[in-house]
Amino acid sequence: MAVIRKQHGHFLDDFRPGQVFRHKRGKTITEGLFAVFTDFSMTTNPLSKNARYAKAYGFRGMVVPPGLVMAVVFSQSVEDVSENARANLEYIDMRFGVPVYLGDTLEAETTVLSVRASTRDPTLGVVHVQTTGHNQDGQVVLTFQRKVQVWKRDPQATVADGEVPPREIPVSLGLPAYEPSRPYRDLAHLSSPDTYFEDFRPGDVLEHSRGRVVTTDHILLTGMLDNTSQVHSNQWMIDQQPERYVGGQLIVFGGIPFNLCLGLSSADVADNALADLRYATGRHTAPVFAGDTVFASTEIRALRDLPGRPDLGVLDTVLHGHKFGPKGAAAGKVEIFYLERELVVKRRSHYA
Amino acid sequence: MAVIRKQHGHFLDDFRPGQVFRHKRGKTITEGLFAVFTDFSMTTNPLSKNARYAKAYGFRGMVVPPGLVMAVVFSQSVEDVSENARANLEYIDMRFGVPVYLGDTLEAETTVLSVRASTRDPTLGVVHVQTTGHNQDGQVVLTFQRKVQVWKRDPQATVADGEVPPREIPVSLGLPAYEPSRPYRDLAHLSSPDTYFEDFRPGDVLEHSRGRVVTTDHILLTGMLDNTSQVHSNQWMIDQQPERYVGGQLIVFGGIPFNLCLGLSSADVADNALADLRYATGRHTAPVFAGDTVFASTEIRALRDLPGRPDLGVLDTVLHGHKFGPKGAAAGKVEIFYLERELVVKRRSHYA
């Protein structure tokens, strides 16, 4: 007989460059997850709201929004990669593949690209990984790298410092073709009229007017993603050693403000997007806690053609998330999220 | 380069009598929205709980309850009509059309019937509109008028005072026919035995015994309806100028107590209803905030035949919602909701 403390997840000293994790579970996208999460995020793109519209565009049905695809694939990697993380440092080269639909099953795997012990703190280090998610047909839906600050299991342990190059992951957006016979113009009233490719000017900054307070509902939402990181749900653990945790309280999973910022921006930037193409880099620049109201703004950096698709263009943007300190406090506006975001946007010439 | 503050919704000075808004997005009724919202409302009618029962009655599947149809269609009109409203004043002549099922896509449009500047407050006025929702086959699922108190964008602006008559909107409940060969009696144990048409007496007041506290879950629920009104979700905005907002805190979207009152009453009044027919008038008589427990009662006003359907009758009722002030406070019972409600109810003679 033995009392066995079952531990999940890996620590810094467990990772080795080149190591591959095929993550557990997988997740089938139900109408429950889709509805709760998509609506929570305040996404307004009709492709994710209106099946009649999505089908008329040639999609198989409503399209799972990019932020939810990200949150599901990312969360599958949490147990192996970041269940024992202190902080998620950076998203790198996140590229989207084929559309994800209701009923699809997503599974993911991660390769460890590098491991580095901290030179300042013997209890910590940084792991750099590459995670790829695919659907039940083996098509890539998302691939990205990220850097995570992870605790060591044993401060004395040797860390397998080193690195391997990222794997080549070919991805294709798999967008439906433009068909002049489709009733695009009859549906044009369903999306924002001022968010076609022709409407954007490099250098403009769009301040999105809506805000949304995060409540303790973040715990339920994070659970719906199967994200098992304890810093989002284990109040007792935090209360034992608040000084060990960012902010000394339950921290909101980054996927929550990530999705909220995408959603808050959508009526002004992405209502006529057919897809998000790539997030070159992204990071959570300050923590979010229950009670914070999240806002977003978008900086238009550049506009470019999408080869082979004269009906579409690519918008290079930076999506910023922010919150405010308490009224009257010196804190003022605090940036919480930074994302270099490339979107594939319809041209008015072809659609409206 | 420019910093552009993107604003959504219209202000009093933007509305003109006769103006038509075809609302954006539309919404497909997923099993996620259906389950979360129907169950939250505490509806007990098996038509919205039990697919076996609903199909045996000749419906295509479980029926989306009237309150949810209302909340979805109404919320589609919020961005254009009431995103910048101070208060929703009245629902008028709300009539239900064909049943709404899982997978249906609802879209809506609104005609402005009248615009009136306030004679007392130069920053406010009242807009009277008519909103109609239809499904993917173009069938009307709901039509109603409402009056909303809306802020002016510019207190100095001229308001297009005036009015146009409401449009004629033919609606049909589209109920399945009564078929003696169907196993109605074998299913009778699944609904309340004392809520057939024969059980009601004009003048009776039924006090529904259940209550349900509203928590901050109202924010998630309101988001699930795509209702973008900021007074329900933007805590920071409220905190900047609490004196400008009713109660100085986030106010619960009226669709929440509306649905809760319908649900709390259903076991006693609507368990054997096949449909809600019409709400002649309705209003939110006091605000609801997180922490309030909502209760309901129903006054039976009259009973009448439904032409062509000897198996059914129409119940004219008034549905009252209420809450209580803090224990020991003078406030006592506070009416929060008033709805003149007509239901189509089964006769025991035909069904049990």
Next chain:
Amino acid sequence: MAVIRKQHGHFLDDFRPGQVFRHKRGKTITEGLFAVFTDFSMTTNPLSKNARYAKAYGFRGMVVPPGLVMAVVFSQSVEDVSENARANLEYIDMRFGVPVYLGDTLEAETTVLSVRASTRDPTLGVVHVQTTGHNQDGQVVLTFQRKVQVWKRDPQATVADGEVPPREIPVSLGLPAYEPSRPYRDLAHLSSPDTYFEDFRPGDVLEHSRGRVVTTDHILLTGMLDNTSQVHSNQWMIDQQPERYVGGQLIVFGGIPFNLCLGLSSADVADNALADLRYATGRHTAPVFAGDTVFASTEIRALRDLPGRPDLGVLDTVLHGHKFGPKGAAAGKVEIFYLERELVVKRRSHYA
């Protein structure tokens, strides 16, 4: 005209041994209920997460986890049996039948086995019942007995003390056959590698490392089960007479910690279970309130063969739930849940 206070549920003096209740409503398992509840519970078994996996095993689709089957069938019995209960005392001989799938409609009935007035408190007594749930094809999905402490309607009333024997309810798990041609090994990375039958030793105690705080989200979750017991949702009622209610506050429905304990244990005990077979006895040993963080551990009692299935074995366990008192308080660790649980677990020899 009359004012009628509609009351739901029965009181001790209403029950008679041998009485049968065919419960109202029934419930169709939507993707909404499934997703919200399954994910909330933190279940990790891929049979309830991944449709590709479940189908490859020969199931019709994702399997509704045992805790949710329990919570749905149990909740259907609440109005008739325990809407006016003070406490749920014990679950007895809970046996699971055929798998439950998305779209199934569950209905339930209850037989009163015994009624006993309290010898100490004239306002209370205990009812012992047997509840059985079946699907739309009449197959049993669950049967169990429970004992409930119920208030009397009238302290002076005579109680129909007495008992009848439980009914014989044949149940069959209806598990898919083992087929060597199925790709079990190709899917093995999707479940925990250390939870096959061969991995367990009698006497071991597994402390599950994850915890989850219960927030006011318990009210929404309980509503999703159609559980109408007022002590979980009627804040105003509690505030009027806190001394009458356990803890003087809204109490979390037992189905919530029940599911959470099953879920928290699953990665360590049930990730390779094909079904839960039987819960011999179970009880909530302390109340749970919003703010409590729930933890679980599992004691391995015995391992035995499953007749006719050399690919599977039966694990006899005790699942314990616990929470902690406030930091620094003398309370320390408090047991909240005890469940004698028998699981049907895959053998590594056949599956990995």
